[in-house]
Amino acid sequence: MTPFLTLRGKRALITSGTRGTGAATVSLFQTLGADVLTTARTRPADMPDARFVAADLSTAVGCAELAEAVKDRLGGVDIIVHMLGGSSSPAGGFSALSDDQWRKELDLNLLPAVRLDRELVPDMVSRGHGVVIHVTSIQRELPLPEATTAYAAAKAALSTYSKSLSKEVAPSGVRVVRVSPGWIETEASIELARRLAAEHGGDIDRGKKIIMDSLGGIPMGRPARPEEVANLIAFLASDRAGAITGVEYVIDGGTVPTV
Known part of the structure; x- marks a missing residue:
């Protein structure tokens, strides 16, 4: 009997897959049969070299190196999960955010997805299938002004970019969806x-x-627990979600108080 959910035969890139929700997603994808490649700045001791690429995705060079590694090792991908994100901005509200802080937030939370998609999604389009999952954040609609204005704005930009990409590539058989976690x-x-x-x-x-x-x-x-977010991502990446594209799934325990 075919299991309800399988990723067998799928080639997947999951960014920032060595800790937290990224690690939970890598583990689940592997359990479901996917051939997974992941990345971070440094390789954990227990991560096999064959399944890992060391790269700083906050730079154009790091994204280009990862894209080349994906092509060399996997021959392309069927699924991309853009897990990378975070914030290092100081507290103090908008006036504490320098140009450099704004650039750091955009370089970490928006541009890696833009750069990697530009390198890898055209192959999905030419093959007529693929799934791209952008992990956004509820802070794009529920920002915390004291410390996360720049992060929230970058995630909002990622969400808008994701929606636009979905409209462009859906006619070619490529699905693009967003997962918006709250506190994990x-x-x-x-x-x-x-x-x-x-x-x-x-x-x-x-x-x-x-x-x-x-x-x-x-x-x-x-x-939410990391494995709960991973479960949602795996379903959306699977063929079971074949008619789902261009939308955002919130997983926040009800944090966002509006419809």
Whole structure:
């Protein structure tokens, strides 16, 4: 019997796949039968060389090197999951954001997807099939002005770019979708919760509550788990989602309070 969900025979590139949600997505794709290549700046000790490319995707050179590696090792891809993202901007609102900070946010959260798609999606178009998944963020519509204005704006730009790309390539059989997570309980977010708990007194649950309160609350009462986000990505990448393109799927436990 054919399993409900399989990625057997699919070649996949998953960026930022060594930690957190990226690692969970790599693991699930492999379990479902995909041939996966992933990337980060440095290779973890337990990551096989054959499945990893060291590259700094915040640079044009790093994106070009990864694209070439994908072509050499996989002969092209059937699925691209743009997991890379994050923010290093300081607190202090809009006035604390220098030109350099704005460039860093765009170089990390928008341009890697633009550059890699430009290199890899034309082959999907010529073959008449493929899936591109851009991981955005609920902050594109729920920004936190104190510290994430530039990150939120970059993710909003990614979402708009993704929608435009979907309209262009859908007639050629290539699907483009977005996954928009809220707070995900990764190693980094747990460390943040610990720091907040230490600063404000209390245990890690107190730290988690501080984060949830900063988002206006999470009706579900907890963040999403990395494997839950990976499950959604895998479904959207699979043939089961064959009629889905050009849309964004929010996975945030109900954080965004509007329709």
